[in-house]
Amino acid sequence: MLDGHIDIAEHYCVSGWVSDPGDPARRVTLEVLVDGAADGALPADQPRPDLARTGKHGDGAHGFTHFFSRPLSLLRDWHIVVEEPGTHNRCPGAEFVLAARPPRAPAGMLPLLVTSSGRAGSTLLMRRLLGHPQVVLANQPPFELKLITYYAKAFDVLTAPGNPERSVTPDKIFDDPYTLGLNPYCHHDFEEILRPRRAFFDFFADTAGSILAAAFRDIVERFYRRLAAAAGQAAPAYFAEKTSVFDPIRSFARLLWPDLREVVLVRDPRDVFLSYRAFWRTDPGYARQMMRITRDALGAIRAADDPSVLILRYEDLIAAGAASQARLTAFLGLGAPLALAPMAEAGLFAGHGTAASPEASVGRWRRELPAEEIIAFAREFGDMLDAFEYEH
Numbered sequence: 001m002l003d004g005h006i007d008i009a010e011h012y013c014v015s016g017w018v019s020d021p022g023d024p025a026r027r028v029t030l031e032v033l034v035d036g037a038a039d040g041a042l043p044a045d046q047p048r049p050d051l052a053r054t055g056k057h058g059d060g061a062h063g064f065t066h067f068f069s070r071p072l073s074l075l076r077d078w079h080i081v082v083e084e085p086g087t088h089n090r091c092p093g094a095e096f097v098l099a100a101r102p103p104r105a106p107a108g109m110l111p112l113l114v115t116s117s118g119r120a121g122s123t124l125l126m127r128r129l130l131g132h133p134q135v136v137l138a139n140q141p142p143f144e145l146k147l148i149t150y151y152a153k154a155f156d157v158l159t160a161p162g163n164p165e166r167s168v169t170p171d172k173i174f175d176d177p178y179t180l181g182l183n184p185y186c187h188h189d190f191e192e193i194l195r196p197r198r199a200f201f202d203f204f205a206d207t208a209g210s211i212l213a214a215a216f217r218d219i220v221e222r223f224y225r226r227l228a229a230a231a232g233q234a235a236p237a238y239f240a241e242k243t244s245v246f247d248p249i250r251s252f253a254r255l256l257w258p259d260l261r262e263v264v265l266v267r268d269p270r271d272v273f274l275s276y277r278a279f280w281r282t283d284p285g286y287a288r289q290m291m292r293i294t295r296d297a298l299g300a301i302r303a304a305d306d307p308s309v310l311i312l313r314y315e316d317l318i319a320a321g322a323a324s325q326a327r328l329t330a331f332l333g334l335g336a337p338l339a340l341a342p343m344a345e346a347g348l349f350a351g352h353g354t355a356a357s358p359e360a361s362v363g364r365w366r367r368e369l370p371a372e373e374i375i376a377f378a379r380e381f382g383d384m385l386d387a388f389e390y391e392h
Helices: 050-056 124-131 149-160 188-193 199-229 249-256 271-280 283-304 312-318 321-332 340-350 371-385
Strands: 003-011 011-021 030-036 037-043 061-069 077-083 094-098 110-116 238-244 261-266 308-313
Touching: 003 094, 011 077, 030 061, 037 061, 110 124, 110 249, 110 308, 124 238, 124 261, 124 312, 124 340, 149 199, 149 238, 149 249, 188 199, 199 238, 199 249, 238 249, 261 283, 261 312, 261 321, 271 283, 271 371, 283 308, 283 371, 308 321, 312 321
Parallel strands: 110 238, 110 261, 261 308
Antiparallel strands: 003 011, 011 061, 030 037, 030 077, 077 094
């Protein structure tokens, strides 16, 4: 094992010292891995007078500082390893997790996330939520106003450390009026301004991050309060937005609104496959790839068994509307049931669906998929079909 210590482990850099106890004069080359992927290699050869004074580490020039080649978001955990390439030799503490550093603050109105992979009934469910006195949402089918998604992206960009490849340069910051990019001043070129250097980056991650998060949360809530007032809703408990199983928006929303509620919609992957192809005209290979990603994402959500999440099947929304509505209102603690509007839903489906009717959209794989594809789906997606109680 190598000797050494990780002095700084942050979302902008990892820094410390590493030496070889058997050969104190040797400069150890290090590789930094981020979630298992190589992020760069560098020699541990920076002068460290504190090491030289010990008399155990040669001339003491065994320090290193690695600035990550891409910004590491504060919104998620990262697995970091610092080791000698090819040998897996590490100093103590050289494998660690950079934990998410989310800003937290009290919330007012809570988000109701309507989460799906697409083509799984999110528009139908949003239509059923529309008009409930305790739920506010933008009344414009297919209900794609996603403020949380936008501000999550803005937060990620504005709190990430500067990066030469992704940041505008300070002297050209106004050259492109439409591109802001990562903050070029949140960069190690300026870290000597505020000491210790960790305090410099902590300011942007924690202080600026908390201010931005509070501002973005306030903007979103103010918008929906104004929308509620315009609709005559006195005190809604939730504002509803669509989101996806594929993106980090679910995590961002929980960081700002820890008590939110989420409805995750599941649909038979064989029917989703056919709907993908019909609605977006996607290549079958791409559609199958999306189904695999969906399978894995939904499996992770189901395994998490989060009490803030209700999983609803698309098929149950269609065939057992009243029962699924009762489950939903109980989950959300709504005082009044959701109102079914068959005529409005039929009109919405006519413009947004890909089957003759909502009922015809259920189990369409039996009519439209060749036998060999049905077998292939059962082989590849059998676990998902079993987990969500689909026949195969």
